[in-house]
Amino acid sequence: MPVTAPSLATAQQPGIASHAGGKDALAQRVILLLDRLSRLTRELQFAGGLNPAQWEALRFIAQANKYSRSPTALAEYLGATKGTVSQTLIALENKGLITRCKKTCDRRQVDLCLTDAGQAMLARDPMQTLEQASLEIADELGAEMVKGLTRLLHDLQARHQVVEFGVCQECSLFCVNSGNGSLDGADGACGSTGEAIDAVEKSKICINYKTVS
Amino acid sequence: MPVTAPSLATAQQPGIASHAGGKDALAQRVILLLDRLSRLTRELQFAGGLNPAQWEALRFIAQANKYSRSPTALAEYLGATKGTVSQTLIALENKGLITRCKKTCDRRQVDLCLTDAGQAMLARDPMQTLEQASLEIADELGAEMVKGLTRLLHDLQARHQVVEFGVCQECSLFCVNSGNGSLDGADGACGSTGEAIDAVEKSKICINYKTVS
DNA sequence: GGGCTTTGGTATCGGGTCGATACGATGGAA
DNA sequence: TTCCATCGTATCGACCCGATACCAAAGCCC
Structure with missing residues (x-):
């Protein structure tokens, strides 16, 4: 029966962390939800002949x-x-x-x-079904979700030394085109390599991303 | 270098869905975050000699x-x-x-x-490091997160037929002890099997869970 | 320019997970 | 008793993935 994974259906689960306060219960619940989502999304991604x-x-x-x-x-x-x-x-x-x-x-x-x-x-990425789902909740909860998940991720990264990936144009090394000759036509340049970065490239993920400190 | 997975570090990523509106961008971002968290948590769980x-x-x-x-x-x-x-x-x-x-x-x-x-x-569950992290955000964002993730999970389940799991005491089959003789000492009973359910059992996950319809 | 080291990628091997299939064992129904 | 459904296990094979060894290109240092 390798179809899809089930998950907890209730909105409240006071018993999981019966000895703990409400705060701890919330935390436990977040973990459980992420655990289930994790498994489900993993399974979703066996579609289309890819793993x-x-x-x-x-x-x-x-x-x-x-x-x-x-x-x-x-x-x-x-x-x-x-x-x-x-x-x-x-x-x-x-x-x-x-x-x-x-x-x-x-x-x-x-x-x-x-x-x-x-x-x-x-275009047939199975994760798009997840996108459909999140679209429906985006209006009321999207911003909060992104904020929370982002913080979660950061906290987790901080606990394990992890390479940071980020978008080029938000990198501390990114130089906006100030109008001098060498970068005509480009939106900016990489402060590390000195190369011009065009509009398409600047919004992409870069391995050399450095947080502004 | 099989240590831990990196992840996007920025709080905003306008470029990922450059052709889309803000709503779609939020949805995309949620997916990306879940994707990264998924991979990270999976990797975390190779600790303690277990998979x-x-x-x-x-x-x-x-x-x-x-x-x-x-x-x-x-x-x-x-x-x-x-x-x-x-x-x-x-x-x-x-x-x-x-x-x-x-x-x-x-x-x-x-x-x-x-x-x-x-x-x-x-007690040494590696997912507890995630719990530490979520504890810190529980105050301001915990409730919203739980709400959003739960809805996401439900939407996903609805798209694939999936067995529902839930807590015994919230099951539509759960009967609260009304005080008649046969259930003395128990908190309730299972309407399906007729057996008594005590305080410990009633807050646990049951495979026969049915949503109240 | 000759070695030496460093770095980017690939080829090969083996362990481990997991699904598919077949099987054994128990319980229930006719 | 006999048949069948259900629970669980054993075995096989595909596949993923990390470890190791290896090759090729670039950089260094004298």
Whole structure:
């Protein structure tokens, strides 16, 4: 019966943490809910002939900027080893969903790109059913959810040393185009590499992201 | 580097759904956050010599009532097959964390119980680090989070037919003890089996849970 | 320029999980 | 008793993934 995982159906569960106060009960409940959601989403991602790791890789490649579309960046993002990621990528390439081209600047590096089939596959991302669900609650609860989940994630990251990923244009290294000649046509530049960043790239995920401190 | 998974660090990500309205952007962000949390929590649960499935089984056994401490119930709860669950349970028994005893009423069935070592292990549940984190946000955001996550879960369940699990005392079959003789000392009874339910049992998870309709 | 180290990726191996299938055992019904 | 449904287990195989070893390209230092 490997269909989908069930979950607790009640809105209140006073008994789970019977010895604790209301605050602890809430915390316990959050954990339980995340646990269930986790399992459900994992199961959802066995659709379309791909496995969860492959779906996540596909999503990452679509969202990563030019510094991050590499096996190593993906490995850090997923918390997996390079070898593991390599296999995932080979599988995706064999299915015709991505291409792997050697970069010209450094011929060791591999540039990962979505093919048209890959784009089409992303349009059938099983996580979109989750998106449907969250759309319906977005109006009243969306902002709070994002706030809470974000904080949860940060707290968790703080407890384990974890590589930060973030959007290019919010990086402390990002320089807005001030109008001098060298960056004409670009929206800004990376303070680390000095390269121009265009409008598309600047809103993507970068492996070199640094929080403004 | 199989340590822990990274995650997006920014609070705002306008670019992920650049073509969409604010509502869609929120939904996308929720998905991304859940995705990351999912991966992180999964990785957390490889601690203590157990794997995620084993931790989940341990937690379930601790929280399940007498009708639900069985391999079949666990299989439904986890969305796994009986065979798979059987292996998980064997592993837990070999580690001395649970016992498997044949029930007296129906000798086909197996009653799962935590040992003292199992209880002790649960006290070191890696998900408790998540609890620490949620405790800190419980005050301002806990209630909203629970509400949102619960709705998300329900929406998801509705889209896939999924067995409902819930707490005994909130089940539509639960009968509060009205004071007649047969249930003296008990808090109530199960309307399906007719058996008495005591205070401890009534707040546990039951596989036969039915929503009040 | 010759080594040496470092870094990005890949190939191969083996352990472990999990689903599928088949099976044994018990209980219930005719 | 006989058949069948149900609970649970055993066995097999596919697949995921980490570990290790390895190759190729780049950087360093003399």
